[in-house]
Structure formats: C-alpha cells, structure tokens
Amino acid sequence: MNILMLGWELPPHNSGGLGVACYYLSKALALKGATIDFVIPYKAEHPGIDWMNIHSATELTPLQRYGLGAYDSKKVLDTPLSKADAKDLKDMRGVQKRYTKYVEKLVKVLEPDVIHAHDWLTMEAGMRAKEIANIPLVVHVHATEFDRCGSDSGNPLVHEIEYQGLMMADRIIAVSNITKNIIIQKYGIPADKIEVVHNAIDADSLNDGYVYDGRTYRYLEGLKAEGYTIVSTITRFTVQKGLTFLVKAAAKACGKYDKLAFLFAGDGEQRDELIDLAANLGISDKVFFTGFVRGKQWRDAYSVSDIFVMSSVSEPFGLTALEAAHHGNALIITNQSGVSEVLSSIMRYDFWDEDKLANQIVSIASSESLKHSLQEDVKREYTRISWNDAADKCQKIYGTAKGIES
C-alpha cells in the first residue's frame, strides 16, 4: 500500500496536536508495511522519522510556517486558491497554492494507491491530486472550523474548503463521534461515508525516563501535604475550552469542601476573564495561573494534580486527557469531548453543568477510595487505546476507498 499523506506539520516542528497525530499514525501504518510519502509545507530536519519519505513543498523554515497561523480561524482568509499568489509565501493562501502545485507534480510521479489529507489545510491539494491522478481521496478531520472558532461563525472560506473537501472525498475519517456528527449536521455529509478512528497515545513516548521530583509546584505539594486535592486543567484559554464553567464550578465546590486548589496551566485570550471571574467569586487564592508551560513544568503539572478536568464545549478528541491518565489523574470530562468516547473509568458532565461538575470534584476529593479507583482504572484503560488499532482501521478505510472490500 502506497500512501500519499498530506499534512501541515510534524514534530518537533508542530504547534499543536495535528502534528503529533500524524506522526504516530504514519508510524503505525509504516510498521504494518505501508509505504508513505508525507508532504509538509516547510523544510526542516525531522530527526527520528525514518519510516517514511518527507517531502517539503516550500523552502519556508518551520518558524516562518508558524507565522502563518494555521490554527487561528480569526485570521482573515478570503482568497480563492485560483487567485492566490504562489510566490507569496508570507500569505497562507500563497503557501497553500504552492503546496497544491507541488502535490500535483508529486502525485504523478508517485502514483500512490490512496491520498490521505489531514484537515482543511491540505484538502485543496488532496482534491487536485485526486482530480489529476484519479486516485481515491481520504480526508481526515481532526477539527472543523466549527470547533476552532467555538461557534457557527468562523471563516467562510475555510467552511467552503471543508465542505468541498468532504464532498469530494471518497471516504472521511473523523477523530470522534462528536466530530462525525458535526460533519453530518453542519456539512450535510451522509453518515455512511464517515468512519470514526479515535486518536491514541503512545505511552512509550511518555516513558522517557521522566521521574516526578515534586519540586516544580512546591506550594501545591505543600497543600497536598495539608490534605488538599489539586484539580487541574492544561489547555489553551479559549472560549471553546469551557473554562468559565470550570471556574464557576470551582467556586461552588469550594463552598462545599474547603481543601481544594485549582491549577490553570496555559495561556490564551480568555486568561484575564478567568482571573477576573475567580476574583469575583472570591477564590483567587485557590486558583494558580502558571502561564504557558512546556517541558518539565508541563509534565509536572500533570504529576502534581489529583483530578484533571477537560471542560471543553467542543473537543474533537482531547489528547491531554490521555496524558493526564498516564500521570495518574482521575478524569472528569465533558460529554462534548471526543476522548470521553474511548474511556469508561471517568466522570462525565455536560459542559454547562456547573453543579454537576462541582459535585463530582467534591465527591472525588472527599473520597480517597473513589479517587484511587478512578485514577488506577483509567491508568489501565488508556494504554489499551493504541495507534496500532487506529492504523488497522485506516487500512480498512483505504480498502473501501479503492472500492475493494478488505
């Protein structure tokens, strides 16, 4: 099986989860014997990636690529690809045009069995390649514009590209049933064209010799020694993460159970609103705002916490929940987060249900046995979600896309 995979980033040059998912999925497919040619829109070394051929569509550096703001749906984009200037690599549309032209040439040389395009960023290139070479197109949806902007507004051009890509695709992969339903309801795509392939986590990547030394969050460790329970969220502070509901629930929980502290690791345009809200509710000294964390501070944020809350209003998948599970957290996840579909040993609530979340936090914090069973059960559970299974599903989908039942 020869796969032409169209992506936008790969670690270590990724700005988000898309690159991580592409990395592990392609690796798992390669282990099953697939030959993969992976196109990215920039030029850089990718140390350790030896299971596929990486093709750079432009000479951009990874830093210049970040500058395009791939995930920022607020950035104005309104140029149709036909009118974009392929020489203008400072412009998102220019880069996408260059990327498409590159793929047009590449697909003729490689003659792959299937084209696998990830998200709207590469959908136009996927459509062109399909058109030119008459090769089946699989579109993989990690997030839609509806998820990125948290509402029905969003960029009309991106909506249009997503719609066309989904229409043109022979098969569609959604990262969760939540995403699948959005594709059905918002884009009117028939359900039988869409398969759900949940993301996974590579537990080995987290077993890299990391040992928690309890030093980074010393104050929080001090609180734990005094019997406090640490509740954390590690995310971007944007509207679709539902954090205002979490802050309100935190205040309600503190009203019932005193020994709670909340770690808000991350940053984003909603930070000031959250700070203000916590102050209005009188819990400022129980809420810790770290700013953006990476490396050890990021790992330790998981390690210091007892309960991890994924409060998203709309989350296609939610890899951080699996990371939190790995670090021994009890999980409370909204029904609107895709990852809740693959985990059983968690507590669930609707993103707007502050009272329920408050109750769940208090019940876990006040019961050692409940806390431990949630923590231990989900830690066993998450390891069973593997990229190997995801690759199996993809291979079946490639088969159906080619019109061959496998």
Next chain:
Amino acid sequence: MSKRGIVLYLHAHQPFRVRKYSVFDTAYNHDYFDEPESDTERNNKTVFDKVAEKSYRPMTALLERLLAKHPDFRVSLSITGVFLEQAELWAPDVIECFRRLVNTGRVEIVAETFYHSLAFFYSISEFEQQVEAHRKKIREVFGVETKVLRNTELSYNDELAKWADEKGFKGILAEGWDPILQWRSPNFIYKPTGTKNISLLLKNYRLSDDVAFRFGDRAWAQWPLSADSYNNWVNDAITDKQVINLFMDFETFGEHQWKDTGIFEFYEAFVSKWLDNPVNTFYTVSEAVDAFEPVGEISMPNTVTWADTERDLTAWTGNSMQREALRCIYAMQDDVMKSGDLDLISDWRKMQTSDHVYYMCTKYFNDGDVHAYFSPYKSPYDAFLYYMNAMRDLRWRLYAEHNMGGLRG
C-alpha cells in the same frame, strides 16, 4: 491678625514594586522586589535613579534656593518610609538634600504610614504601628517630630480624624471636595466633626491640579500657564480667606511635569511674585493650624481621597482582584506578627503599599489613562498574578519556616 498664606505640601513616595513573580517562584524565591531586568519600570532602582535625577535632586535644590532667598517661604513634606529605605540603598545624597531643607527649620515633615498603606481601613493596630514606625524613622533621619497627619492617597474620614485627635496630632489633611464642602470654601481652617483639638486643612484641588496635572498639557485652554496668571488666580482665590492649600506629589516637579515644560522656572517665579505682595506669606501645615482658628466643622462620614473624579478609594479597592489581594494580605497579620521574623514582617508590610493594588485597577475610562501611565505591568491582571504569587510565598514562609498559618488554597 495673621497674614494670608499658601500651605505648600509635597508628597514623596516610591513603592517597592513586585517583580515578574511566577507560580514557579513561589516557595523558592523571596526576592519579590528585585526585578532582574534593569530596563523596566518594575526595577525599583532604575525608577528611583531616574526620578532622583529628574525630580528629587533638582526640586530639593530649587526649594533650598527659595528658602535661602525668601525668609517667608515654607514647605511641608511627607516622605514615606519605603521612599527613605530606597533612598538609603540607591541615592543617599537625596536624603542629604532633604535633610538640608529640614535643617532650615522652615520645612515640616508630615506624619503618615511608613509603608504608604491602606491599613487604616483594614487593621487599626497595623495602621498605628506603621504611623509609629514612620514617626520613629523621621526622628532618626531628620531629628524632628511629626505633628500633622496625612493618610495614604489623602484618604480621610471622620473616624480617621477622631483617631488622629486622640493621638495628639494638631492637624490633618484632606481633599477639599465640592460635594462635601457644598457652599463652603476649602481656603479656611476647619474642625473635623467629633474632635476636640485637631484642625483640618483642605486641599484646593483646582489650584493644586493646575500645576500638578495640567501645567504641561498643551490641550489645556490655559496653556502655557505663566507665573503671573497663576499668581493672580491664587491671589483672587485667597481674598477674604485664610489659606490656599496646595497639595501635590513631590514628583510633579520634574517627573510628572518634565523639566522642559518650564515647571521649575515657573514655580520659582511664582513664589517670588506671591511674596512680592506684603499681605501674603507661606505656612507649614503646623503654622497654618496655629495661625488660624477653625471657622466651622466639616464632617466626612465616607472616605474621601485625592484621586480620580470620584475622590474615593475605587482606584485601590474598586474591583474584586484588588479586594482579594487586600483580603489575603491583611488576613495574615496575626501570624506574621507572631512569627517575630523581621524580614518577613518587613516584606509583608511592603506588600501593603497601596501602589500594588493601584496597578490592578481596571477603570480604564477617563482616569484610566493616568493609571496606565503609572503602571509598570503589561496589564492589571499581570500585576494581580505576580502579587498573588508573592503573597502565597509569604504564606509559605510562615508555614515552612515558622510552622504557622496554613497554606490555604
């Protein structure tokens, strides 16, 4: 009968600003006030050096000249304890400049809280200790006793006046705010309601702010203000009255109004012109109290300050972040005092300086411009987070080093 006179009162203060102090500093680093970057307004030495050069040195020099030239010239100063601590660290010559002024016998030092705090509104015992600490510091540095009180940001109410009366202060300063005064003029001496022996001096905010806020404003209809015009205004205002109380920041001269606005020349000329008229003089705050009997009583049951169009404490306590910060810091009082740890007590008190919560002010409209100008932080929210992280470190020190208090959330 006493001559009519100007009471010029200048307030010198610099806070110990909190550095960019993160969650990751808490429980490790206790150096809240030591910003490592030198090229920022958060660096206290940088600011002090700059303001010393622009304001403290040239203005003390001007005052010294005026004192030498005009036997009737007087000035009153309030100099906070945290100002003196910083001057001792980085510009001892500035203290020497002030000392020369005080040594003329015609410069009075006004009492206040050592830490420029709002303690009066949160803890009377803490307030009393800070006023006492300031009194002691002034005695040590200048060898003089304070007799007249001003509270932080000129905050004032009847309770404060009663307290000051009971403690033996002969005078107290407040804002001469129209809604309180109604038909009355700020240009007389008053007696605060419910007091026996203390007199109240009220700031003439129009004539004070003409210099303090408007002098260099090119959009102001009266710009450029000449010493003649200003002298005429003050002479007009004092006709049939006792005093004109001109209260403002010391830093007005050279820092808020830069040298190139001509502020120094203006003031030198104004003082001469004012004294050219033989019926005019200057008083220190105590002299004004001695020279005139109160003409009536003034009551301010609610707190009045010299700030903003509201003349209240909302620039310091108006939003919930400010109230949270103040709640947390004052809640520590008993444990901090019991610890007996002098460094900890000193740091805790430095955290009470009102500037910290002022930087958290979110009133961005109208008055907001002034706040933005004075804040060394990117936003009020950043100021709040750095402060809370440092506040938690104080808790940590109590807990880890003294086995007291609790970390609490």
